[in-house]
Amino acid sequence: MESTGLARFPWLVHGFSVRYARSGSAGTSRRPRAREFNLGFTPAANRGEVERNRRRFLRALDAGAVPASLHQIHSAAVWEVSLTGNSAEHGALRYLPASNPPSAAHESRNEPAGDALITSEAGILLTIRTADCLPVLIVDTELRVVAAVHAGWRGALARVIEKTVGEMRRISASRPENLFAVLGPAIGRCCYEVGEEVVDAFRGQFRGSDVFFHKPTTEAEPQRSDLRYTLLFHTQAPPGHRREPHGLHLDLTAVARAQLLASGVRPSAIHASEYCTACHPELFFSHRRDGARASRMMAAIGVRA
Numbered sequence: 001m002e003s004t005g006l007a008r009f010p011w012l013v014h015g016f017s018v019r020y021a022r023s024g025s026a027g028t029s030r031r032p033r034a035r036e037f038n039l040g041f042t043p044a045a046n047r048g049e050v051e052r053n054r055r056r057f058l059r060a061l062d063a064g065a066v067p068a069s070l071h072q073i074h075s076a077a078v079w080e081v082s083l084t085g086n087s088a089e090h091g092a093l094r095y096l097p098a099s100n101p102p103s104a105a106h107e108s109r110n111e112p113a114g115d116a117l118i119t120s121e122a123g124i125l126l127t128i129r130t131a132d133c134l135p136v137l138i139v140d141t142e143l144r145v146v147a148a149v150h151a152g153w154r155g156a157l158a159r160v161i162e163k164t165v166g167e168m169r170r171i172s173a174s175r176p177e178n179l180f181a182v183l184g185p186a187i188g189r190c191c192y193e194v195g196e197e198v199v200d201a202f203r204g205q206f207r208g209s210d211v212f213f214h215k216p217t218t219e220a221e222p223q224r225s226d227l228r229y230t231l232l233f234h235t236q237a238p239p240g241h242r243r244e245p246h247g248l249h250l251d252l253t254a255v256a257r258a259q260l261l262a263s264g265v266r267p268s269a270i271h272a273s274e275y276c277t278a279c280h281p282e283l284f285f286s287h288r289r290d291g292a293r294a295s296r297m298m299a300a301i302g303v304r305a
């Protein structure tokens with residue numbers, strides 16, 4: 001899937017993966033079979049298959065870029081990424097902690113631990129994996145600086161989106177009025193029931209946080225979206241998915257929008273996918289719906305080399 005808002009910039013490459021990809025080529029199979037397209041090294045995943053899927057996703061984006069990724073820990077840790085001359089560590093990339101460096105407990109041999117990536121260099125593709133959490137892609141359309149943010153409720157509570165915009169200002173002198181942000185597919189307020197401790201935590205962090213929470217209705221909410229499909233991906237008509245209302249539901253997109261607005265991003269420069277990952281099993285993986293074995297989708301953004 002791609003954002004119509006971001007597709008306006010020819011120098012930009014971006015995309016949101018979906019649950020199924022076509023498998024089998026037209027030459028070998030009369031009817032191509034839909035295949036799950038997992039992009040996360042989850043405990044249940046076949047590592048080789050995930051690696052093949054990642055290569056395929058990058059090829060589909062036609063990025064020709066070095067992919068950057070993080071060991072995601074639901075934090076507000078932001079990393080700045082740049083290209084190095086040598087390819088010894090983390091591929092050909094250098095990661096600099098921009099803010100809130102995580103404790104050593106989260107260290108991973110393969111990827112730095114954190115939840116937001118920024119780069120001002122062309123030829124790097126920032127990637128984030130999600131299965132309900134909100135992927136946020138941000139671009140400075142003047143300076144061509146990009147950021148990718150992984151924001152679940154814990155990251156949103158720690159203001160990971162606000163901190164990322166702050167780091168874009170600090171590192172690259174980005175001006176908020178030149179930023180454009182896309183909120184990708186995430187669990188919607190229709191399905192994201194949370195406990196009282198989450199409501200309380202937001203009350204302690206955000207004035208007026210009550211607007212982020214809803215008593216759900218049984219009415220299906222209309223789905224309008226900024227996203228459209230690329231030809232690569234398999235699509236079909238969505239069946240409904242609705243549960244009886246119970247507790248309070250969190251609107252992650254509203255939290256993200258509030259943080260972007262607080263950072264000075266213009267309201268018209270914030271596009272939301274409005275797709276709920278839990279409501280659309282034909283399109284997305286969902287941790288809430290599929291449980292701990294849920295596979296991962298990927299959101300990616302970069303400036304063409």
Ligand SMILES: [Zn+2]
Pocket residue numbers: 187188189190191192276277278279
């Ligand atoms: Zn939903």
